[in-house]
Amino acid sequence: MKLMLGNEAIARGAYEAGVKLVAAYPGTPSTEVTETVAKYDEVYAEWAPNEKVAFEVAVGASYAGARAMVCMKHVGVNVAADPMFTAAYTGVNGGLVILVADDPGMHSSQNEQDSRYYALSAHIPMLEPSDSAEAKEFTSLAFELSEKYDTPVFLRTTTRLAHSQSFVEEAQRREVEIKPYAKDITKYTMMPSSAIGRHVKVEERENRLKADVESFDINREEKGDNSIGIVCSGVVYQYVKEAMPNASVFKLGMVYPLPIEAIKKFARSVKRLVVVEELEPVIENALKANGIECEGKNIFSVQGELSVAIIKEKLLSEKKENVSLDLPVRPPVLCAGCPHRGVFYVLKKLGLTVSADIGCYTLGAGAPLSAVDTVLCMGASIGIAHGFKKALGEEAAKKVVSVIGDSTFIHSGITGLIDAVYNKSNLTLIILDNSTTGMTGHQDHPATGKTLKGEPAPILNLVDVCRSCGAKSINVVDAYDLKAVENAVKAAVDEQAVSVVICQRPCALLNRNYPAPLYVEDCKKCGACLKIGCPAIEKQKEGNVIINPTQCVGCAVCSQLCKFGAIRGGKK
């Protein structure tokens, strides 16, 4: 037995089930599945530029006859939705599993959408494990169901499942023969004439599955006190067991389609039926649509996570008083030496409206930099800046710039850039090239020169990409050099065409071969260096600053702000 993260257990489950190919784009809380499975020599694994491509790669392997998996966070499904909806029509050859990690409570996300609605609307079955052992078991089951019912199968997790460890028993890998691929345009070529036929098959297999699911043992009734019956799934099941160990529980291992008849029987055996589910009333609505009377979102919020305390409060009226102390908050911040910091300082100084994007650099929105105006979804910074400019008059439009990270630019920024060039925008695009996908824990991408398997790879040259897209001027600067950044941004903003500034400098956590820390001598207490919000610079009660040598990595961005030359050492 081994303690494993839910994500590690899923990787192990896929490995044992004979998966041949895994494709993904990183996204918390799904990332470790792909990172873990990539360590097995028998499995081909890759980072794709985005979830849509990853999905298509996995579909290709499945059509070719191999077991394949694609992994993403909940919002990744929005990107992959186009191939996904139609892959539900074609079905599979080798088993195809879609791992999707939801994030109730938004620990690391920009929304808390509920992926179960995708299962409903695309007619794709969905499993939801409640601990690591089940995560492993359900992954293997997902491949079997996929092949048996000729459909992709969702495996859904949430942050607390993905990032919790519990005991798992490992087993041997079972090699699964590649199924022969036979050309069949009625199955694999989705044009109206064949898609019409496949849609019929989707309904047929779903009806078959709806009948079979009634006797699946991953859905089970746990008889207890009959005054209340609770329907639940995933990690919420664990909260329920802890909060109300004596209640009758119907635990769902499959959240779509539901074993309606079995739940009806359960409902008749209890006095009160409550669906306890995080986020949307997906199960509750399905039960009500089938004439099963139940409670759910009349008691529990559609927002955030559930917990043992919430369940006890809402269902047992048990609540303990909480104390609240007035403590300074500790939000996440750009690291000491982060190359994004100086760029945001310059953008703020120039008074620009910043259409930013998703990544570590979203933290440029926090005080004291407070340099970000808008953040929507990956890649949106470019379209939004372009739309702003088209809506505003020419002078006002000059103030708007777009800021995007290297991984995000490759993920979904390039088409936005093409649009801006094509539609004659005078867009200013600032690419923060830190040579990695920082936010999700340093994954490689097409411009880093390394694959997920650690092999050398061709390097996508961002300057060439921007040039090919038609950007008129492209300026590459050192992100640590504030003057150079400022001059390049000013020139780009004045340009009457699409212009790009690429701010380069590897993430400070990548190569930790730092120069000596800086130090302060004879501080004049002007506070200029505090404007960049570096966690290594600490203001003292007397008004002077000191540099914390255990934090400082010697980037010397702060010393460029000190008019008195009081910050010494480091580079330059």
Add this chain to the structure above:
Amino acid sequence: MKTNILIVGVGGQGTLLASRILGRYAQLKGLDCKLSEVHGMSQRGGSVVTHVKMADKVSSPIVALHDADIVLSFEKLESARYLNFLKDGGVVVVNTQQILPMPVICGMKEYPTDVLEQVKTRGINVVEADALSIAESVGSAKAVNVVMIGALSKYMNFDKDKMTEAIKGTVPPKFLDMNLAAFEKGYEI
């Protein structure tokens, strides 16, 4: 025997080793165990918390409010942030190291000087230690984790031999002696 532990600190402090050792310990004791960690956004210098639960059978991987036996705090201010998780009569073991949060760094807020006093007035047993200096005295700041585990073992009455075994099974062999020394020092706190 049921023990609920909260390990709290600042993203980047590397509290993960402590939870790995505790997981190993639970296994050696034949107990069920669940751990819950934080990955992603808050690792960038934000406030982070790891939940560790061991018992004959553990359901929720998250320690419920008012149900922690002990909070192991790697930073002074953070010790006060999770008070509502503690049971009545719970213990806080706090490394007195201070890491300034951004609102303090840029002068918008003050680092409260009386955090531990505030915690104590809640009827909580506060154990203070300069775990960083202790770790440095045995060879490396990196041993802070194990110093804290030493203190935790004492206040939770953990099986010392089994904990030593858990440390042996978790840390790299070349740092073993240093970590065992760190554990002993922690146990004396």
